[in-house]
Amino acid sequence: MKRIFLFLTLSIAGWCASYDPFLLDTQLTLLPKIAMLDKNIAFAHNKSPIKILIAYESDDEDTALNCSKILMNKFNGILNGHPIIVTTLSFDKLDNAASYHLVYALKTNTAQLKKVRNAIASTGTLTALYDADKLSDGGILLSIRMERAPVILINAKILRENRISFPDSLLEIARII
Numbered sequence: 001m002k003r004i005f006l007f008l009t010l011s012i013a014g015w016c017a018s019y020d021p022f023l024l025d026t027q028l029t030l031l032p033k034i035a036m037l038d039k040n041i042a043f044a045h046n047k048s049p050i051k052i053l054i055a056y057e058s059d060d061e062d063t064a065l066n067c068s069k070i071l072m073n074k075f076n077g078i079l080n081g082h083p084i085i086v087t088t089l090s091f092d093k094l095d096n097a098a099s100y101h102l103v104y105a106l107k108t109n110t111a112q113l114k115k116v117r118n119a120i121a122s123t124g125t126l127t128a129l130y131d132a133d134k135l136s137d138g139g140i141l142l143s144i145r146m147e148r149a150p151v152i153l154i155n156a157k158i159l160r161e162n163r164i165s166f167p168d169s170l171l172e173i174a175r176i177i
Helices: 002-013 021-035 058-074 110-119 156-161 168-173
Strands: 050-056 082-090 102-105 126-129 142-146 150-154
Touching (some): 021 050, 021 058, 021 102, 021 126, 021 150, 058 082, 110 126, 150 168
Parallel strands (some): 050 082, 102 126, 126 142
Antiparallel strands (some): 142 150
């Protein structure tokens, strides 16, 4: 029933042609949970919010807003006991003024992905990408690809450069590229 609702929601928004609803739902389910596995994420206190940014191209604003709604509904506004704050921002408006725990980039080109990378370069923010084929080109850390089952992809270069520390159990099941 949830998949039918998601499909209808995505169809109404007009993005079924450009986004796979099942892949998008899978990524929005798994990526925030994977981000919480980073041992370096520190919270000032127990109730500190998890800040997620959805970055998008200017013509994808509706998709980003729907992703935000899906995330809030999926986790009922709370992930691992922390409230979730989801922000949407176009690639053109990215800067390094705000800090996030996870930046999720929707479909874009490599130049825009480099903007994401530059905006969060020294913050320790985890980055994820809808389009797994551009993972290594844009310097993004995570993506999920659908094969027989969801496959977690981790960019080894970014993992080392940012000194991100995931549990060994995640690294064993992920595909390191």
